[in-house]
Amino acid sequence: MKWIGLIAVIFTGGLLLSAMDDFPNWGDAHSPANSSPVSQYYIEQTMTDSGVPNMVTAVLADYRGYDTMFETVVVLIAGIAIMAILRVAKQVPGGAKPTPAHEVGDQHDIIIGTTCRLLIPVLQLFALYVIAHGHHSPGGGFQGGVILGASFILAAIAKGLDPALQRLPEKRYVKLAFVGVVIYVSFGVACLILGENFLDYGVLHELLPTMSAEEARSHSMLGVEIGVAFTVSMIMFAIYANLASKGELEGGL
Amino acid sequence: MAEQYPILVLLVLLFGALLVGLSGMADRRVCFPLTVTALGLAVAVSIGILQRVMDGGVIRYFVGGWSRPVGIGIELRIDTINALVLLTVTTVGLLTAIFSFRRVRDDKTEKTPLFYVLYLLLIMGLSGMVITGDAFNLYVLLEVSSLTSYALIAMGKSKRAATAAFSYIIMGTIGASFYLLGVGYLYLRTGTLNMMEIHQAILALDGPSSTIVVAFVLIIVGLMIKMAFFPLFGWLPNAYSYCPSSTSCVVAPLMTKVGVYVMVRMMLTVFGTEWVFSNLQYTQWLVGMAVVAILAGSVMALAQVELKKMFCYLIVAEVGYMVGGAWMANHWGMVGTIYHIMGDAFMTLCMFLAAGIFLKQAGVVRIDQLDGMFRKMPWTMAGFVVGALAMIGIPPTCGFFSKLYLIRGGMESGHWFYVGALLISSLVNAVLFFRIFEIAYFGKNPAEGHAAHHEEPSVQPVIKEAHPSSLIPLYLTAAIILLLGLFNGQIVELIEHSLNGVQVIGTEILVEKGGQG
Amino acid sequence: MIPEVIQTYTPLWACLSALAAVVPMLILRRETALREGITFLAGFVMLGFVISMVPEVLAGKVLECTLVQLTADVPIKFRVDGLGMLFALVASSLWIVTSLYSVGYMRGLKEHSQTRFFVFFAVSLTATMGVAFAGNLLTLYLFYEMLSLATWPLVTHHQDKEARGGGRKYLTYLLGTSVGFALPALIFCYVKASATGLEFSAAGFLAGTGIEGTAALVLLLLFTFGFSKAGLMPFHSWLPGAMVAPTPVSALLHAVAVVKVGVFCIIRVFTGVFGLEFLKELDIAIVISWVAAFTVITSSLIALTQDNLKRRLAFSTIGQLAYIILGVSLLEDRAVMGSMTHIAMHAVGKITLFMCAGAIFVATGKKYVSQMDGLGRKMPLTFAAFTIGALSVIGLPPTGGLISKFYLVTGAMDANQPWLVTVFLVSTLLNAAYLLPIGYRAFFPKDRQLSSQPFSWKSTVEAPWACVLPLCVTSCLAMLLFVKPQLLLKLASLMVSDAG
């Protein structure tokens, strides 16, 4: 098996490298991909179209917003899938379950507890900043969402899964994950209802008389990024909670 | 509203999934009606799309309104071929959803909402793959459908469901990554992701480009893993046979078929047949592989003792049909392939629905457990027989006509081995299904003489017939199989409409080339 | 000469009348009397539809109706001409007779699953009519396959080991050859001549497509062996195997419907697909002639050695079918007419023989020729009918068999094939040798004790009237056809004059 694998891999690698002489050189600004009208358009027109300087955000949430919507759905699917595979229905033999030995503060180090208490609010604040500031700097819904999710996970690691789940119970995080996608899709559907194509944010300026079409685009992008952040953060936590507890959502690591 | 149909198909399904997720947690009885409603609407919209394509030609829908320059946004592009495949996908989804009715009642694990969310998203992913006009968007939707199917398969109760799902994940990821890499190579050389634009760029290239060749190989190999083409099919039988019935009923007919559709789309729209068939001596290899796939699939199907496994190997053979048909560089071969995508989806659905009913009602896993089924479950058998006849290729079912077109293509392009393999596989199918009929009709050990059972049987059948919610989809599938066959002239006309629109395969030219090769 | 075409849906109704009976039969499956009433009703309705078309066909017109456009060029199409009408008349009239007989037989033996039996019987008839009226090759193939499948539950009706074996053989041969040979041939035609819609025409739709030489011969062989319901050697052994079926099935399907559908298809291939003129040009049909001649002689010799009556009749059928193929492969007008009329003549004769065999089994439980010494005295009507049927099959007066055989032999002379004439004559002798002794020994047993007993009507043990009446009717029909063969000859000559 090893040899077959090796041969297959070498063969594949050879195939991949065989096109090398046809490839653009490193850093070639005039390679077909880098000089194509599409990429030029993004660089030149993003500002005029929506006033968003971060092209990645603009392409992600506006020009190729359709992809991103499904990307969010992929995240949602990952969470749902893991729940569907791992989740075990809680056994409730006599109603109350025995109190776990590792209740809050029992076995957890005071240093870790305090650090986390200090760290988590900062983390979450930073997450919100990353989400909100995606228009101007690297960031956006996915990045911010992951940071937000990480803060919950940190809480779960530091204090145990059960207290974390008390703050953010299963029903709530699943609901919020769905709500994230709902937010995203509603922006698209709003455009649809106003008579334009799906995700054509420009038309949303009709909703607020003082807004221009560019502003509408810019704000809608922020809106969908918030939706993305909801889904991503909740699903990150869901994945952790399920994987860490073998789907029982109790005890944790 | 009509111009928004393309997006509406997906939105209906997506909203369905979200609603099921949000409200299903409160009360899981709402899952089933919501799912069926969403899929019903999706089928209705697909019919609307087909109607519009027939009236007005190709639909181009620019998401976000980014139409100029082409390629900055994402385009949905629907011609008659996608419209037909889209209708197939949503219809199979609807039928299987109806079939899953009893799941709700029997489910003890409270995963029903999760199941339906994944189910709807799977159908959405497949529909999206079918209608998209953007190579990268296709990748995203491919992953949407793959991830959901991994999860649906892993939800199986059988211990082996998890191992099957794992190898499926590994193979599926390799396939998808190859596709992604192929798109990357294409992007490097052409600078766009829009399928039509890629095609234009390839046409505009001066001289051969090894990047495009490698991209092509990567994409096709990736898709072949996804569609379980012959040497790369190892993951399929376990994955499709250890999962719950309602999952296998939707995954088995659709996943491989949509894979084939994407391959056809790549050949027709992205690379263009002029380019694809410019080196016929290489593409002939694929027809040869298809011959091997057909024969190997058939022979392995013969060796199976489990019903679902047997059907799985038949899928491998059927994929061989379609790959061979597509690569023989002939108009009729391509027509046959596209027609067979639809026909085979419903044939496979019929097989797996019946297998699901047998499993549910009588616990049938192995073929020899089917004995006496004609007496015990005559109504189910009636539906099964229609599907089986289609698999064998008896007119007027659709199975006959797809073979007719494929063989015509093989004859015109001089692929006699392919024609032979197709006929042999029809005969093998005949043997396979009549073996089942025999067991179901005679029982495992028929009496030596017939004097013994001249009177009506005194022992009443033990097994009850299936629930109407299982029979209705089975019969609808059987009816569709017949209708597809009876109206194949019109369908082929529609398919040809798109093929002529692209002006890609001229029968005459390729006959000459095929003759040489 | 282009015949006048009338658009009408009558052929469709004729075809569907049997199928339509299936639903009420299923609903009334507990009411045996009503169920059988429906069978008869459907039979008469079908015959009525068929007869209503006779005058127009006799006037040289062709009735057509197009149903569904199956592929871009080829629709499902019905087309009634002389040959189709001849075959439809035979099949639909004999269905009624056989239905009556089946009622008697099935009730007499208290068979199980009678509803299933009658349902598939009706479906088979629909398929047979579909073959008879098929207007193009694809429609023909469609109904041909439908017939193979619909008759399988009939053949395996007993559901025992023997039936399973016979059924296996039946389907292996029929489906194997039709998928393996006829289907490729059909698709080849489709590739070559899809513009003609694969429609049968006297000139043959393959004429002018540039097929010649080996390709044409291979195609012809594929068709001839592909329609293996005709039982041409070496694809004949399903036929004796299928004799495990209940006798009415053997009677109608294996002496009339199924095997005749096989030869009918082959005649269609000769007269409609290739066209007689075109075949003469190609000069390849003689290969088929010799295959058929070989089958004629060999099967007659095998029949001589069979003791089981039904098996003997089965081999006789193989020989007689080969007559028909031999006749049409001679490509001479009179021989072809002989072939067509022989379909009817042999059908009437052979159905009589089979029904007699069944009646004997119902009345006495005897299956073997050697057990039938002196049985004529107990079952005089049955054996009288048997003798008449035998005469018809051999081709002796006063039966219709003489007429068709006469045409066949003169056709062979026209074709200047003295050896084939000899084949006809030798096989006639062989026919006589394996059929006549049965009747003779039944009436005049060697055993003195049996022959010396005085005959009296009171000591007869005939089968139930529902069994005996049909065989009397068909034997009378065999004699009637000797006196009045004009209708059949006229229908057959329509086809030939078209061709000429």
Place this chain on the structure above:
Amino acid sequence: MSVMGSFIISQYVLDHFNFWVAVILMMIGLYAMITKNNLIKKLIGMSIFQTAIILFYVSAGVKEGATIPILEHHAAETEQVAAGDAGAEHGSVVGADHDVSKSSEKAPAHEVHEINPDDYSNPLPHVLMLTAIVVGVATLGVALAVAQVIYKNYGTLEEDEILAKIKAAENDG
């Protein structure tokens, strides 16, 4: 090495070193996916494979001397508030690395139209890879969950042991 040799090396390797690295990483990942016996190692291989593809894409969007695809901007009237910190941040980054950017710190709004595409790296691969990262994470999560179920069922993550147990179970039943 001859001139020819160094030419080949420069044409095939040095000019495309990013692709070489990506392909080698991919093959390491693929090899692990195919041959490793431990399921988690397979998944590690999968991650390497996917990450290498991401590297491949992103490196293809690089332009020599260009900056990240975020425009020099300050002036859109509606974004006064945001302009302060973001502008400062980018201004410093860009200024430190390159001097290609012609626009001054306080560029007026109309300067937006004078953007030179060569100054910014191609944004599209970044967007695509954001998607690919997400997909990779999702696949990995699902795969880990399945692996956990396998461990629950068979008590091991070694492929050969699992196969042996499956075979044993089949022989029993």
